[in-house]
Amino acid sequence: MEKTLVLVKPDGVQRGLIGEVIRRLENKGLKIVAMRMLQVDEALARKHYAAHVNKPFFPGLLTFITACPIVAMVLEGPSAVAVVRNMMGPTNGAEAPLGTIRGDYGISKQFNLVHGSDSPEAAETEISLYFNAEDIMNYDIAAQPWMY
Secondary structure (H helix, E strand, O other): OEEEEEEEOHHHHHOOOHHHHHHHHHHHOOEEEEEEEEOOOHHHHHHHOHHHOOOOOHHHHHHHHOOOOEEEEEEEEOOHHHHHHHHHOOOOOOOOOEOEHHHHHOOOOOOOOEEEOOOHHHHHHHHHHHOOHHHOOOOOOOOHHHOO
């Protein structure tokens, strides 16, 4: 089974969408194997967004992601990375199709509610930023044989 990282970003937390994001992910058949709420500090933000540190938009991104707590989750399932990315929709909520998280709740490119790893390799790296190996649970869901 593949794992991916999902973050409910500060705008999703402030708008009370944590439960809705979790509901959609679980209803799809993904299994939450780790979850926590935390305040992202500058050091963690710089690690997570290392590819963007020298870009002109990084100061605004840093201010945004450290503004209030986020919810970090590790989800598991077949093709979890692609499934989550499809469920999130394109980065710009104004362009995201209805039925996606961003399409149903977003209208901005900057305030796009959620983050999901973009590849299995990125997921592995990102998960290690937010969770230790012992934080990730291994358990069975009784309905799993009915899902895949």
